[in-house]
Amino acid sequence: MHSEIKTPEIEALLLRLRRRAQRLGATRGDAEDMAQETVLRLFQRMKQKEVEAPAHYAMTILHNLARARWRTAIDLAPLEDDDISTQPVATSRLAIADLQRAIRALPDDQAQVMHMILQGEVSPTEIAAQLDLPLGTVMSRLARARVKLRAHIGLGSDGRVSELL
Structure with a gap:
């Protein structure tokens, strides 16, 4: 038994996901991408298994996507030889x-x-x-x-x- 989401519900969910993604710090374009990726993952999950609360599950997916983006956004500069040494304690x-x-x-x-x-x-x-x-x-x-x-x-x-x- 698979959950179904009707087209108006999908549009409303996409709007909520876009807004949430922008509040999570994504640009307008990134927010759109994250919302669409979230819906795609939600549909993939719904094909495999019953999802009781699709909107709630979608928000969880979105937050996980945002966390993954934050992790990859950390700019790690390579250490120089002078940076490697530590101060004596x-x-x-x-x-x-x-x-x-x-x-x-x-x-x-x-x-x-x-x-x-x-x-x-x-x-x-x-x-x-x-x-x-x-x-x-x-x-x-x-x-x-x-x-x-x-x-x-x-x-x-x-x-x-x-x-x-």
Whole structure:
């Protein structure tokens, strides 16, 4: 038993498919091609097997076609010899370890606030609520901790490396 779609239904489906394809980023010509390819694949499937909801199945086919086009549209430039090398990570790891030691050396109240900031996307307002402290207290602890950490790693208040290094 095969599903049948009548001509007015096909025209309405093609119109919906074209609109959807354009919303998926296809140009007008590409949207037309994708809609026609979708209907062709839908008919091929309907010859093989009963399709309960042809319009829904057609939308699925269209989305799969769009995904395939997106994958092939990725422009991969060939790597040059200079691009192949990676930056050394040892210096970054040493800097991070040094910063972690500096945070541990902060006074407990400042270190606690810095650890909470470093653990995730936590705002000073949320930290104040979690620690049951006024927002101003959290902000001042955070500011003092940042000043000490900048001094420890050799940054001035303007964010530039100090002349002492």
